[in-house]
Amino acid sequence: MRFASLMLVAAVCSALxxxxxxxxxxxxxxxxxxxx
Amino acid sequence: xxxxxxxxxMTITSIGFARSPxxxxxxxxxxFRMSLGTAAGPELENGFxxxxxxxxxxxxxxxxxxxxxxxxxRGVVVFSLDSPWDYxxxxxxxxxxxxxxxxxxxxxxxxxxDNLFLSATGAAAETGYAYSFPPMMVIKGEx
Numbered sequence: 212m213r214f215a216s217l218m219l220v221a222a223v224c225s226a227l228x229x230x231x232x233x234x235x236x237x238x239x240x241x242x243x244x245x246x247x
Numbered sequence: 248x249x250x251x252x253x254x255x256x257m258t259i260t261s262i263g264f265a266r267s268p269x270x271x272x273x274x275x276x277x278x279f280r281m282s283l284g285t286a287a288g289p290e291l292e293n294g295f296x297x298x299x300x301x302x303x304x305x306x307x308x309x310x311x312x313x314x315x316x317x318x319x320x321r322g323v324v325v326f327s328l329d330s331p332w333d334y335x336x337x338x339x340x341x342x343x344x345x346x347x348x349x350x351x352x353x354x355x356x357x358x359x360x361d362n363l364f365l366s367a368t369g370a371a372a373e374t375g376y377a378y379s380f381p382p383m384m385v386i387k388g389e390x
Contacts, residue, residue, distance in 0.1 A: 213344035213372045215295055215365040216381050229257055229390050232265075234357035234383030239267035242356075242366055243382060244274060244316070244324075246348030 214243045257388045259283065259308075259332045262341065263325040265383035266318045269353035273317035278346040278370065281309040281326060286338035290362045291377040298340055298365070305342055308332050314345075316352070323385050324352070331388070341384075344370040355383040 262281065266272070284305040291298050299305060308328040316324050359379045367375025 212346075212348070213295065213367045213370050213375065214342070215291060215298060215375075216341045216363060216384070227389050229388055231386040231388075232383070233386065234265070234355065234359070234381060236265065236267070236355040236383065237357040238355070238380075239269050239353040240356040240380065240382065241270065241351045241353050243343070244264075244276075244348060244352035244354065246274075246351060 212243065212246070256333065256335050257390045259328065259334055259386055259388040261325050261327045261387045262309075263319075263323040263385040263387070265355045265385060266322050266324050267353045267355045268322075271350040271352050273315060274352045275349040276314045276316055276345040276347070277312065279309070279311050279314040279316075279343070280307060280345070280370075281328075281341065281343040282307045283332045283334075284340045284342070285335070286340040289338060291365045292362075293365065293377050294374050295342065295365065295367070296373065300337070300340075305340070306332060309343075324354070325385070325387075334388070339386075346370050356380045357383055 364381035
């Protein structure tokens with residue numbers, strides 16, 4: 212499997228460390244981690 | 248979700264996926280690779296190579312022959328990069344692939360409106376299917 216994702220980033224940051232959360236909890240999907 | 252766009256550079260140290268409570272909480276990925284680069288534009292095309300900005304290159308930031316990917320207990324599956332990557336601005340292109348997965352892990356996906364996700368069967372695929380339902384991701388680093 213191969214995937215690419217384009218991030219239009221949004222950020223919540225402190226002084227140095229930053230954690231960027233992209234997206235929201237809308238719908239569960241097995242991609243990209245599908246298989247069996 | 249409220250968003251503030253980040254325009255400044257940062258050093259990315261990990262990339263994670265927000266896991267939904269379905270399927271496996273841990274999977275084994277064989278020949279897993281992840282690379283980062285700058286995208287050619289604000290949306291993805293179906294060809295992997297054409298999504299890379301002209302004159303730029305992809306940098307491999309994570310690789311493993313057999314990688315166990317597990318929920319960290321807080322709903323995120325985190326891949327700590329082998330080496331930090333300096334994001335210099337622009338649209339971030341994330342390319343990852345694996346040859347086999349032990350089961351199915353479900354992640355949260357969202358409707359981005361634009362084609363921000365490209366999927367293909369086969370780790371070496373040159374083309375895939377771009378669509379607007381990318382996985383929710385958590386990117387950590389330092390500014």
